[in-house]
Amino acid sequence: MYLNAIEEKILSGEYGEVLRKAMEVVVKVGEVLGAERLIDITHAHISGVSYFNIGDDGLEFLKDLKQRGAKVRVYTTANPYSLAGLSLYKDENINKKQIEIIKTLIELGIDPGSFTCTPYEIRRPSIGEHLAWAESSAVIYANSLLGAFTNRESGITALMSALIGKTYDAGMHRVENRVATEEIHIQFDIDSILFASLLGLYIGRVTKGIPYIKARYRAENNAMLNLFLKNMLASIASTSNSSMAILDSITPPNTFKRDDHIEKISIDEKELKYDVACQSDTLLLGCPHLSYEEIMTLFRSKYMEIFKRYGINKIVVTAVSNIIRYDVEIKEVIRRIRAMYNIDIEVLPGACAVVSNLKMLKIESIYTPHGKALHYLYNLSGAMPCSINV
């Protein structure tokens, strides 16, 4: 791989051991993927934040980096923390360790107002920006909807890229690699989060890499349309390694190439099964995180009546941290919903229920319309996910 003079110096250790190691990791991964050079990034997003996922070893690794003076070189956001970040566990040690992870990441230079799986709601990349993002749902959103360029990084490679402000020029960073592998025709109107999700989970299972999706979306407003798209994409990324889908008439032109001689697949509503026979009195909304507009769209009578019919009396909402700007408005709606429907709502900015041990919080099962949560909840949190048609 060609390295410029500064990159060479970093790699030879002239700027210290932390940067040398970070450069070594990025160059090695790049060489394996056939990169000929490094490119500058504008924004890194790291995963590996939940104490339940990274454990003591992960925390030690981050603390060691900090002690060696590591600091990110570019704007960097981080994934949400587990519910232990809000001190929700009886086990003080778990809360303490999660808070230490958060503190260490902030000391490394991560935006303290981030901690979200939707970093594009904190800083929206422009078309053509090169990023080093982990978090599969954010990666596929950035490539497919925003016209940005990022590979699906691991927590470690994204962090190493953040430290040097660069990534390797391979994979999704090159337009010639952004070619659809099959054309998928959706035979029904996408009109709910659940069906957008089930469709995404299905597409993830059949795609060879980059599905070209032709679909009609029937959404009441832009917030709902965004919910359909982001849940479909997050679900594709849950059941596949895919880091991009090309959405007909939506994905920005010139950020992908077309090949007309690809397999055509058509998907009918009947193929999407969701008869999970389980029930709960609790609903999880916000996987990926909800924005303020999305919360307000879902906190309306139309949906509360559906939730009541399912026997739900508690809603846990995980959301992008910047919704705290609308604290007064959100609290007022929550108060009205409690009075009218007897449903308690807890909004948790910055946190993620899916990466938290829910069994320890005595949550055995939970309703959710989100495909990513339906896919990961059981293995990551121990709670049984029940699908709800919203």
Ligand SMILES: C[C@@](O)(CCOP(=O)(O)O)CC(=O)O
């Ligand atoms: C399932 C997933 O969202 C878990 C992220 O948790 P953490 O930030 O690695 O603790 C990872 C992904 O989808 O990229």
